[in-house]
Amino acid sequence: xxxxxxxxxxxxxxxxxxxxxxxxxxxxxxxxxxxxxxxxxxxxxxxxxxxxxxxxxxxxxxxxxxxxxxxxxxxxxxxxxxxxxxxxxxxxxxxxxxxxxxxxxxxxxxxxxxxxxxxxxxxx
Amino acid sequence: xxxxxxxxxxxxxxxxxxxxxxxxxxxxxxxxxxxxxxxxxxxxxxxxxxxxxxxxxxxxxxxxxxxxxxxxxxxxxxxxxxxxxxxxxxxxxxxxxxxxxxxxxxxxxxxxxxxxxxxxxxxxxxxxxxxxxxxxxxxxxxxxxxxxxxxxxxxxxxxxxxxxxxxxxxxxxxxxxxxxxxxxxxxxxxxxxxxxxxxxxxxxxxxxxxxxxxxxxxxxxxxxxxxxxxxxxxxxxxxxxxxxxxxxxxxxxxxxxxxxxxxxxxxxxxxxxxxxxxxxxxxxxxxxxxxxxxxxxxxxxxxxxxxxxxxxxxxxxxxxxxxxxxxxxxxxxxxxxxxxxxxxxxxxxxxxxxxxxxxxxxxxxxxxxxxxxxxxxxxxxxxxxxxxxxxxxxxxxxxxxxxxxxxxxxxxxxxxxxxxxxxxxxxxxxxxxxxxxxxxxxxxxxxxxxxxxxxxxxxxxxxxxxxxxxxxxxxxxxxxxxxxxxxxxxxxxxxxxxxxxxxxxxxxxxxxxxxxxxxxxxxxxxxxxxxxxxxxxxxxxxxxxxxxxxxxxxxxxxx
Numbered sequence: 230x231x232x233x234x235x236x237x238x239x240x241x242x243x244x245x246x247x248x249x250x251x252x253x254x255x256x257x258x259x260x261x262x263x264x265x266x267x268x269x270x271x272x273x274x275x276x277x278x279x280x281x282x283x284x285x286x287x288x289x290x291x292x293x294x295x296x297x298x299x300x301x302x303x304x305x306x307x308x309x310x311x312x313x314x315x316x317x318x319x320x321x322x323x324x325x326x327x328x329x330x331x332x333x334x335x336x337x338x339x340x341x342x343x344x345x346x347x348x349x350x351x352x353x
Numbered sequence: 354x355x356x357x358x359x360x361x362x363x364x365x366x367x368x369x370x371x372x373x374x375x376x377x378x379x380x381x382x383x384x385x386x387x388x389x390x391x392x393x394x395x396x397x398x399x400x401x402x403x404x405x406x407x408x409x410x411x412x413x414x415x416x417x418x419x420x421x422x423x424x425x426x427x428x429x430x431x432x433x434x435x436x437x438x439x440x441x442x443x444x445x446x447x448x449x450x451x452x453x454x455x456x457x458x459x460x461x462x463x464x465x466x467x468x469x470x471x472x473x474x475x476x477x478x479x480x481x482x483x484x485x486x487x488x489x490x491x492x493x494x495x496x497x498x499x500x501x502x503x504x505x506x507x508x509x510x511x512x513x514x515x516x517x518x519x520x521x522x523x524x525x526x527x528x529x530x531x532x533x534x535x536x537x538x539x540x541x542x543x544x545x546x547x548x549x550x551x552x553x554x555x556x557x558x559x560x561x562x563x564x565x566x567x568x569x570x571x572x573x574x575x576x577x578x579x580x581x582x583x584x585x586x587x588x589x590x591x592x593x594x595x596x597x598x599x600x601x602x603x604x605x606x607x608x609x610x611x612x613x614x615x616x617x618x619x620x621x622x623x624x625x626x627x628x629x630x631x632x633x634x635x636x637x638x639x640x641x642x643x644x645x646x647x648x649x650x651x652x653x654x655x656x657x658x659x660x661x662x663x664x665x666x667x668x669x670x671x672x673x674x675x676x677x678x679x680x681x682x683x684x685x686x687x688x689x690x691x692x693x694x695x696x697x698x699x700x701x702x703x704x705x706x707x708x709x710x711x712x713x714x715x716x717x718x719x720x721x722x723x724x725x726x727x728x729x730x731x732x733x734x735x736x737x738x739x740x741x742x743x744x745x746x747x748x749x750x751x752x753x754x755x756x757x758x759x760x761x762x763x764x765x766x767x768x769x770x771x772x773x774x775x776x777x778x779x780x781x782x783x784x785x786x787x788x789x790x791x792x793x794x795x796x797x798x799x800x801x802x803x804x805x806x807x808x809x810x811x812x813x814x815x816x817x818x819x820x821x822x823x824x825x826x827x828x829x830x831x832x833x834x835x836x837x838x839x840x841x842x843x844x845x846x847x848x849x850x851x852x853x854x855x856x857x858x859x860x861x862x863x864x865x866x867x868x869x870x871x872x873x874x875x876x877x878x879x880x881x882x883x884x885x886x887x888x889x890x891x892x893x894x895x896x897x898x899x900x901x902x903x904x905x906x907x908x909x910x911x912x
Binding site for chain 2: 240242243245246247249250253254286315336337338339340341
C-alpha cells in the first residue's frame with residue numbers, strides 16, 4: 230500500500246522521472262534527496278517514511294554507506310530500503326541484497342512498471 | 354747401468370698420473386686390444402702400456418709378461434719419458450745405459466726396446482707404449498709412425514676421451530641452461546619434497562627481493578602469502594585435471610611475499626620432474642602487479658562507461674515511458690506510434706549496453722563464476738519460465754525434456770542466461786503454433802543441453818558463424834527481431850568459460866538445434882572424482898593455502 234517514499238538519487242533527471250512514475254502511476258507521496266547526506270537529513274526531519282528507494286552509486290556517501298548511516302538512527306529498522314542500480318547481474322543483486330536492502334531495481338527501469346516492481350519487492 | 358734422471362716436471366707429471374685414477378686398476382680390453390695389435394704388427398713377444406709411477410713402472414696392459422710392475426730404477430720407460438720422441442734401443446747389449454740392466458741380463462731378456470711416450474691431455478709424460486724383443490731389431494719410419502699412432506690411440510683411451518668429450522658437452526649445455534635461467538624474467542625456484550628451496554635464479558632474487566643464498570635451503574612456503582607446507586605438500590599430490598586444489602600443472606594466481614613482508618600478485622606454475630630418483634618441483638612465477646593494475650583500470654573504465662551510458666538512458670527511457678503510458682496526458686495516435694518506436698529503441702540500446710559489457714567481461718575472463726552442483730531440470734524450468742511470456746505472445750509452445758538426475762557443476766545465473774538466450778532466439782524464428790523442445794541429457798561425464806525449433810533452419814555454411822558477434826544470417830534479422838546480435842556470442846563465452854562446447858545443428862528448412870555441454874556433476878551414490886573436495890568455487894580464494902584466486906574483483910561497480 231503506497232505511502233510516503235524517500236527517493237535518493239544524485240541525478241536530477243532520474244529523480245524527476247522516478248517521482249512522476251511513483252506519484253502518478255503508483256500513488257506514492259515522494260520526498261526527494263539528491264545525496265546520501267540529504268537523505269539522512271530528510272529521514273530525520275521529514276519522516277516517517279514507508280519505504281526508501283536508494284541509488285547505489287553516488288559521490289561521497291554512496292548507497293551502502295547511506296544505508297548504514299540511516300540504520301544507525303534516522304530510519305526505523307522496519308522501513309524497507311530498495312537499491313536502485315545500474316548493475317544488472319542477478320549475482321550482483323544477491324550481493325546487494327546482502328547489504329540489508331529489501332531488494333534491487335535495475336536501471337534503466339520502465340516507469341510504467343516501476344511502481345509494480347517496487348510493490349512486489351515490498352510485499353516480500 | 355745408468356738410472357734415468359727425474360723429469361723437470363716430475364711433481365706435475367705424478368699429479369697428472371694420479372688424476373687418471375688408473376693405477377692398480379684391472380686390465381681393460383680397450384687397452385689390451387692395442388697391445389695385442391702392436392705385438393702382432395711389430396712381431397714382438399712383449400708389448401706394454403707402462404705407466405711410470407714415483408718408484409715403479411706399472412703395466413696397465415701387457416702382452417708376454419707375468420709381472421704387472423718393476424722398480425723404476427731398472428725401467429727403460431723411465432728413460433723414454435724424458436723425450437717427446439720414441440726411445441728406440443736396437444740392441445741393449447751395445448748400449449752402455451742398459452747392457453748391465455737386470456732386465457737385460459736376466460728375464461725377460463730385453464734386447465730390443467722401442468717406447469713411445471704417452472702424454473696426459475696437459476702434456477705430462479705418463480709412461481709409454483713399448484714393444485720389446487729378445488733379439489736386436491730396427492724400426493723403419495713407417496713402423497715408428499705406426500708406434501706413434503698406437504700410442505696416440507692409447508693416450509685417448511687413457512684420458513677416456515669419450516667421457517671427457519661427453520663431460521665437455523654437458524658443461525656446455527649446462528652453461529646454456531644456466532644462461533637461460535639467469536636471463537629469464539620469471540622467477541624460477543626449485544624445491545624438493547621436503548619443501549626446501551634447492552635453487553633460485555636471479556629473477557627470483559629480484560622478485561622476492563632476497564639474495565639467492567638466503568633463499569636456498571629455506572622453506573619454499575615462506576615465498577607465498579598464507580602458504581603452509583603441510584597443506585601444499587598434500588595438494589602437490591593432486592592430479593591437475595581432477596582437482597581444483599591441485600598445484601602441479603595448474604596456472605594460478607597467488608600472493609607472493611617478499612623478504613620485507615610486503616605482498617604482491619604472483620602468477621605461478623609449478624611442475625614436477627623426477628631427478629636421481631627423488632622429486633624435484635619447479636616453480637615459475639611472474640610478478641603481475643602491473644598486469645593487475647591495468648586490468649583494474651580497464652574494469653574501472655568499463656564500470657564508468659556502463660554507468661555513464663545507463664544514466665542518461667534511464668532518464669530518456671523513463672520520460673518516454675511516462676509520456677507513452679499516457680501519464681502526462683492523452684496522445685494522438687500518430688504521437689503514440691512514434692513514441693512506441695522511441696521506447697522500443699531505447700530498450701534495445703539498453704540491452705545492447707548490457708550485452709556489450711557482458712561479453713567484454715566474459716571474453717576477457719574477468720566475469721566471476723560461482724559454480725555449484727545444479728540439477729539440469731531446475732535450470733531448464735527457470736529458463737522456460739522467463740521466456741514463457743514472449744513465447745505466449747508468439748504462440749509458440751515450450752516443452753522440457755530433461756533426463757532425470759542430470760546434474761551439472763555451473764553458475765546458475767549464467768546458464769539460465771545462456772538457455773534463455775537460446776530459447777529466445779528459437780522463439781523469434783519459430784513459426785506460430787509450433788513448439789520448441791528444451792532438453793538436457795547426461796552423456797558420459799557431461800550433460801548436453803539442447804534447444805530445438807522447427808523454424809526455417811540455418812544454412813550449413815552459417816552454422817559456426819552464428820556464434821560470432823553481430824552476425825545475423827539475414828541482414829534484416831537484427832532490427833526485425835529486436836536482438837542485439839550478441840546473444841549467441843555471449844552464450845558461447847559463458848559455455849566455454851565453464852569448460853563446455855556449444856554448436857548448432859540444422860538442415861535448412863527443417864529447424865535448428867542449438868546444443869551445449871557442461872561438465873556433469875556426479876549424482877548421489879556415484880563416487881566423486883579423486884581429489885575433489887566439495888563444490889569448486891571458481892573466482893574465490895581457495896581454502897587457506899596458496900592456490901587459485903582465479904580472479905579478484907572485476908565487473909562493474911554499482912551505480
